[in-house]
Structures are given as structure tokens and as C-alpha cells.
Amino acid sequence: xxxxxxxxxxxxxxxxxxxxxxxxxxxxxxxxxxxxxxxxxxxxxxxxxxxxxxxxxxxxxxxxxxxxxxxxxxxxxxxxxxxxxxxxxxxxxxxxxxxxxxxxxxxxxxxxxxxxxxxxxxxxxxxxxxxxxxxxxxxxxxxxxxxxxxxxxxxxxxxxxxxxxxxxxxxxxxxxxxxxxxxxxxxxxxxxxxxxxxxxxxxxxxxxxxxxxxxxxxxxxxxxxxxx
Amino acid sequence: xxxxxxxxxxxxxxxxxxxxxxxxxxxxxxxxxxxxxxxxxxxxxxxxxxxxxxxxxxxxxxxxxxxxxxxxxxxxxxxxxxxxxxxxxxxxxxxxxxxxxxxxxxxxxxxxxxxxxxxxxxxxxxxxxxxxxxxxxxxxxxxxxxxxxxxxxxxxxxxxxxxxxxxxxxxxxxxxxxxxxxxxxxxxxxxxxxxxxxxxxxxxxxxxxxxxxxxxxxxxxxxxxxxx
DNA sequence: TAGATTGTTAATCGATTAACAATC
DNA sequence: TAGATTGTTAATCGATTAACAATC
Numbered sequence: 001x002x003x004x005x006x007x008x009x010x011x012x013x014x015x016x017x018x019x020x021x022x023x024x025x026x027x028x029x030x031x032x033x034x035x036x037x038x039x040x041x042x043x044x045x046x047x048x049x050x051x052x053x054x055x056x057x058x059x060x061x062x063x064x065x066x067x068x069x070x071x072x073x074x075x076x077x078x079x080x081x082x083x084x085x086x087x088x089x090x091x092x093x094x095x096x097x098x099x100x101x102x103x104x105x106x107x108x109x110x111x112x113x114x115x116x117x118x119x120x121x122x123x124x125x126x127x128x129x130x131x132x133x134x135x136x137x138x139x140x141x142x143x144x145x146x147x148x149x150x151x152x153x154x155x156x157x158x159x160x161x162x163x164x165x166x167x168x169x170x171x172x173x174x175x176x177x178x179x180x181x182x183x184x185x186x187x188x189x190x191x192x193x194x195x196x197x198x199x200x201x202x203x204x205x206x207x208x209x210x211x212x213x214x215x216x217x218x219x220x221x222x223x224x225x226x227x228x
Numbered sequence: 229x230x231x232x233x234x235x236x237x238x239x240x241x242x243x244x245x246x247x248x249x250x251x252x253x254x255x256x257x258x259x260x261x262x263x264x265x266x267x268x269x270x271x272x273x274x275x276x277x278x279x280x281x282x283x284x285x286x287x288x289x290x291x292x293x294x295x296x297x298x299x300x301x302x303x304x305x306x307x308x309x310x311x312x313x314x315x316x317x318x319x320x321x322x323x324x325x326x327x328x329x330x331x332x333x334x335x336x337x338x339x340x341x342x343x344x345x346x347x348x349x350x351x352x353x354x355x356x357x358x359x360x361x362x363x364x365x366x367x368x369x370x371x372x373x374x375x376x377x378x379x380x381x382x383x384x385x386x387x388x389x390x391x392x393x394x395x396x397x398x399x400x401x402x403x404x405x406x407x408x409x410x411x412x413x414x415x416x417x418x419x420x421x422x423x424x425x426x427x428x429x430x431x432x433x434x435x436x437x438x439x440x441x442x443x444x445x446x447x448x449x450x451x452x453x454x455x456x
Numbered sequence: 457t458a459g460a461t462t463g464t465t466a467a468t469c470g471a472t473t474a475a476c477a478a479t480c
Numbered sequence: 481t482a483g484a485t486t487g488t489t490a491a492t493c494g495a496t497t498a499a500c501a502a503t504c
Contacts, residue, residue, distance in 0.1 A: 030439040076462035076503040094445035112340030122438035162448050187444030203447035205440045210350035211258040212433045216415030217322035219431035220390050304479040304486040
């Protein structure tokens with residue numbers, strides 16, 4: 001077994017990322033990061049895979065296996081140094097830098113996201129907003145200038161934006177996605193309740209609030225049918 | 229093979245739901261429902277497992293296997309009748325009735341959700357809102373009365389609420405969850421960026437916006453490292 | 457040193473896919 | 481009938497867990 005300290009150049013070499021990491025691993029990576037930051041806040045210097053996993057409901061083996069996809073970050077007999085692992089995961093996820101994000105659709109939800117504080121803290125910044133409503137275009141909402149849909153390609157290209165959030169009605173979502181992708185967007189966070197059809201080089205994460213609530217109603221009914 | 233029409237009493241018997249259906253199956257069920265409703269809008273009478281799956285990027289076998297957990301809904305040689313399957317899935321998920329939902333935390337996001345149209349359409353209605361801010365308590369936001377946290381237990385019990393949405397800061401989320409659960413809430417949609425600790429009879433679905441964006445940055449970086 | 461904990465391999469578990477008889 | 485498509489079983493695939501030598 002090799003400690004990171006014995007060979008930093010290998011242990012911290014993030015370009016050695018394997019061809020393909022299972023998607024569940026990457027989403028747990030985000031959870032580890034979130035949890036590690038909480039351990040840091042509580043003043044922990046190090047944390048073991050058992051402690052980190054327990055907090056999230058995972059086994060210690062899973063934590064170690066997941067991290068092992070990306071390198072060796074731990075110290076046998078000690079655990080993981082919180083600060084180091086936070087830095088490593090941010091590097092892997094790409095949140096060691098700030099990402100500027102485009103937002104399309106200034107309805108209730110879009111406006112809320114513009115004013116959302118949680119983004120900044122994790123390295124995201126909405127720098128451009130778009131809407132079809134003429135009365136909004138040209139104005140500034142939450143400090144972000146609102147542009148027309150016609151300006152989208154130009155703005156996305158000028159600012160080299162790679163990420164976009166879609167908060168338009170379902171009926172327009174696919175057209176907006178097409179437009180964003182043509183402009184060069186590579187990752188879309190989609191709040192419209194439709195499955196977007198995108199080329200393979202574009203990644204979509206969908207958040208459908210009704211759909212999430214349905215998972216809850218199902219669970220509640222199940223419990224009611226059995227337990228009570 | 230038995231057609232639903234040959235024995236309705238068995239095919240439609242939702243109480244025959246197996247002890248435990250894998251979680252991924254239930255979340256796909258919601259996707260099937262959403263997609264079926266779109267087929268209906270387009271005027272389709274029936275749809276095959278191949279057609280339904282293609283739209284979502286799943287194999288036909290997966291669609292059939294998933295549905296088979298809950299009964300027999302299809303017609304060999306024909307496919308699934310959209311209207312029937314929509315009704316069946318709504319019955320399974322429990323969205324054939326309306327669910328009243330409590331919302332705690334009237335920040336940007338909470339307010340946006342109060343005014344969110346997508347909920348009503350799928351059978352959800354936020355009927356009670358809570359916040360610590362004295363200047364909000366007693367007022368009405370988007371037609372929903374705002375109560376103090378002290379009133380929470382009474383309101384949840386009076387209205388027999390089973391579902392709640394948490395949109396409070398991370399630092400308060402666990403305490404709010406505890407309070408909700410004590411009041412009788414069984415399902416929580418949590419927007420605070422923390423892992424909630426809840427008893428096994430309570431189900432939590434977490435939506436962490438920064439975390440979703442991290443999945444995108446990772447994917448974008450991967451693509452950049454390989455393709456380009 | 458003894459105790460703790462890693463990274464990794466092998467064993468297990470569960471979920472997806474393929475195949476096909478049954479059916480309309 | 482012939483063509484299409486289901487529900488289901490068996491085969492495959494992938495992900496999780498257990499176990500343990502290596503290490504601090």
C-alpha cells in the first residue's frame with residue numbers, strides 16, 4: 001500500500017481518471033464533498049471511511065471503493081485528511097474553479113434560482129439570463145442582465161458558457177435546449193417536466209418536482225399499506 | 229399469457245403489489261407516467277414498450293419488466309392503452325387523488341414553489357406554509373396562509389398532512405425535519421443541502437441544486453479531456 | 457509495538473437485457 | 481392467418497459488500 005505522501009505526483013494526478021466511472025459513484029462523490037465540508041466545520045482534521053459513510057448511510061467499503069476510482073487519498077491507520085480530500089474532490093468534480101451559468105426562463109422558479117445563495121458557495125454563478133418577455137429584456141434581475149432569446153448564441157459564445165439551467169414551460173423546453181446546444185452549451189440542468197433529446201456530447205440532469213413528490217406518495221402509501 | 233380483459237379483478241388489483249419494488253423501478257414509473265401523458269396529448273390510443281422506452285432511452289424489456297412488478301397492463305400484439313396505463317400508474321403512485329403539502333421556509337425558493345403551477349397538474353397542492361419571520365406570519369402568500377413554527381404541529385395534524393417540503397437554510401433543516409416528523413409527516417422533499425437523519429418510516433427525497441450542477445461540471449470536464 | 461484503517465481483490469448481490477412461448 | 485407485442489424466465493452484466501494484506 002502506498003501513502004499519498006510517498007508519491008504525491010501519482011496520488012494527486014487527476015488526469016489518471018479511468019475512462020469511465022459509474023454514474024452512481026460520481027453522484028456519491030458530491031455527497032462525500034458536502035459531508036466532508038460539514039466535518040471540517042465541526043473542526044475534524046481527519047475522518048475514516050466508516051465515519052463518512054455512516055453519516056450518509058453507506059458502508060465503509062463503498063466509500064473507499066468510490067474514492068479509489070480517482071486515486072489514493074487516505075492514510076492507513078488514520079483515515080482521510082478532510083481538507084485534502086475536499087480539495088481533491090473539488091478538483092475531480094471541477095468545482096475548484098467558478099463556473100458561469102446561463103439561465104433561461106424567468107418565471108417563479110427561474111427568478112428564485114437567480115437569487116439563490118447556495119450556488120455561489122459551491123462555485124456557481126449565474127451570469128446571464130434569458131426570457132421571451134419583452135418587458136423583462138434589457139432589465140436587470142438580482143444583478144443579472146436579462147437578454148432576449150435572439151441574443152442567446154452571442155452571449156453564450158462571448159462568455160464561453162458551458163452550463164445552462166432551463167426553467168421554461170415544458171412546451172418550449174426542447175426548443176430552448178436545441179438553441180443552447182447550438183450555442184455551445186454542454187451541460188443542462190432541466191426543470192421542465194420533459195425528457196430532453198440531446199446529442200451524446202451533452203449531459204442533462206433533470207429535476208422534476210412533481211416527479212420527486214410522486215416518489216414520496218408511493219413510499220407513504222406503501223408504509224400505510226404495511227405497517228399501520 | 230393472460231389479458232387484463234380476461235380477468236380484470238386480478239389485473240387491476242393494486243393491493244397485490246409485491247413486498248418491495250426496487251427504487252429505480254418506482255422512479256422510472258414516474259417517467260413512464262409523464263411520457264404516457266405526452267403520448268396521450270399527441271392523440272395516441274396505444275403505445276408499445278419499445279416506443280415508450282425509446283422516448284426515455286430505455287430498452288423495451290425494461291419497460292415491460294418494470295410494469296410487470298405491479299400487474300398486467302398490456303395487450304399482446306397491441307401494446308398498452310395510454311389512458312388505461314396512465315390511470316394504473318397514477319393509482320400505483322397514489323396521484324389519483326390530491327395530496328396536500330406543507331411548505332417550511334419562505335425564502336426565494338420556498339416562495340417560488342408556492343406559486344409553482346406544475347404541482348397542481350400532477351395532484352399536489354401546498355395548503356400550509358411556515359416561516360420563522362414574524363412579518364410573514366399571519367399573511368397570505370400566493371393564496372396560502374403563512375403560520376409560525378409554533379403552529380406547525382397543530383396545522384399538520386388538523387389537515388392530516390403527510391408530505392412536506394423543506395426550503396430552510398441548511399443549519400435549520402434537521403430541526404425542522406424533526407419537528408415535521410413529530411407532527412406526523414411521512415414524506416419530505418428536502419432542498420436544504422444536508423443529509424437528513426430520519427426514522428425508517430419516513431422517506432426523504434433530497435434535491436440539492438449545487439450537487440446537480442456538480443454532476444454537470446464533471447461530465448463537461450470528462451468530455452473536454454477526451455473528445456476535444 | 458498494537459490498534460486502526462487504508463486500497464484492492466474476490467464473493468455476493470441485484471438489476472438489466474435477451475429470448476421466447478403465449479396471445480391478440 | 482400472419483405480424484406484432486406482451487409477460488416472464490434465464491443469462492448477462494454491473495455494482496455493492498466482505499475480507500485481508502499492507503501500512504502508518
